[in-house]
Amino acid sequence: MNRAQSKLTQGIDWPTVGLYFALVIIGLFAIFAAEHRDGDNVWHNILAQNKNYARQTMWLGVSLVLATLIWLMDSKFFTATANLLYAFGILLLLLVLAIGHDVKGSSSWLNIGSFRFQPAELTKLFTNLALAKYLSSLETDFTKLRPRLIAGAIALAPCAITILQNETGLALVYFSFFLVMYREGLPSALLVIAFSAIVLVLSALLVENKLILFIIFTVLAGLTIYFSRREIRRRKSRLFMIIGIWAFCSAFVTIVVPFAFTKVLKDYQVKRINVMLGKENDPKATYNTRQSMIAIGSGGLFGKGYLKGTQTRFDFVPEQSTDFIFCTIGEDFGFLGSMIFVGIYVALLLRIILIAERQRSTFSRVYAYGVACIIFFHVAINLAMTIGLAPVIGIPLPMVSYGGSSLMTFTMLIFIMLRLDADRQMVLR
Structure with a gap:
């Protein structure tokens, strides 16, 4: 036994x-x-x-x-x-x-x-x-x-x-x-992209004036171009990549996120997210x-x-x-x-x-x-x-x-x- x-x-x-x-x-x-x-x-x-x-x-x-x-x-x-x-x-x-x-x-x-x-x-x-x-x-x-x-x-x-x-x-x-x-x-790059997307969504929800975000992204893109100018002279594609990321981030927070929260998500889902962010009264x-x-x-x-x-x-x-x-x-x-x-x-x-x-x-x-x-x-x-x-x-x-x-x-x-x-x-x- x-x-x-x-x-x-x-x-x-x-x-x-x-x-x-x-x-x-x-x-x-x-x-x-x-x-x-x-x-x-x-x-x-x-x-x-x-x-x-x-x-x-x-x-x-x-x-x-x-x-x-x-x-x-x-x-x-x-x-x-x-x-x-x-x-x-x-x-x-x-x-x-x-x-x-x-x-x-x-x-x-x-x-x-x-x-x-x-x-x-x-x-x-x-x-x-x-x-x-x-x-x-x-x-x-x-x-x-x-x-x-x-x-x-x-x-x-x-x-x-x-x-x-x-x-x-x-x-x-x-x-x-x-x-x-x-x-x-x-690839770990995909995880970086995913977390970056989360940060962008939170930024779009927490900052009411989207112009402020646009200015921040523009300044960051300008600084990146300035400090990468030597690399850009050797590789023009680097400049296009920076501009592409700037354009994507700007469009994401000013167009994509607002559209999703007004046209895609249901009212109760938006309310739950606003509760989490402290924006719901x-x-x-x-x-x-x-x-x-x-x-x-x-x-x-x-x-x-x-x-x-x-x-x-x-x-x-x-x-x-x-x-x-x-x-x-x-x-x-x-x-x-x-x-x-x-x-x-x-x-x-x-x-x-x-x-x-x-x-x-x-x-x-x-x-x-x-x-x-x-x-x-x-x-x-x-x-x-x-x-x-x-x-x-x-x-x-x-x-x-x-x-x-x-x-x-x-x-x-x-x-x-x-x-x-x-x-x-x-x-x-």
Whole structure:
């Protein structure tokens, strides 16, 4: 019996499993705290089946069954079915466009009887597998343009369909795969361009008088030309490049960004971004963020104690079991508790990176980095959202926020990685 048990668990990375369960348990306690109210009988609530934490416990059971099945599978199954699963995921996303149900403004849900789930969550897993499959192919030379474009299309196709479902938060997560591609050889210049574009957008939104930005860009271009005059004498193309960058930046902040914010983005999306930038005066638009920051700030250094958070007990913070679950942790356990909580995520990410770097196969390495990047994006955006540094776009905390689709997806993401890691002595390329 001991030998059989030892063989079954051979190769499993226990620190990762421990961190996974730590986050899941914290999530269950946090969801319970978010729903508990003064006068409620604690033991009666624990046994109640109509509460989110009871449903989350059920989803945890389903997730652990899936984790067990994944662990018992041959790791070659995931390389063999990666493209098929990706096609299935795209089909599900398209199906949502046709028969999806609207939940709180997002038409990204499928109802099958009493069961409801978000295909966009599951498709993250399938996209990660498909990208790992493509990048690990012997025919893929990622130093060339065409393979890079194909890899980008693999990541952006589900992203585009998810945006059509009005699920911007989950759509943004698909951009995390570009960090994976960067690890595999995507030029760093593209990251510089991406961050530069973000700076330009923020500049266009924060500076009302676009003439000031035009003057700044003109002065910078003039100084660059002056200090590069020797290089320009040797290479006239340098001058045209500087002028081109100047023209692009000027047009981007004066034409492209204003057009996008008036003609492309919806009113509620513009309001959320303005709330983040402190430019929104509508109390209704700023309510969620203000209450979230009040709840976290009221926790102080050590917190008010478990089940004693006033912002939580009096229902000031909306969606506290899902998008704003971090408020419960911040209010009940304070700054120190929040830092320990964030530290668990950091430890998990570092552990996943360690697992990725020790892989012998490209498929396993790319997949593990995909898991790390997906978790990082979720955590970074959610925490920034709750403290007013990012728009409220409805993105859950991995393994902690209430949601069956999210919990199952992250469980499968992690345990497929653990299965691949256990078989790392086998070269899967």
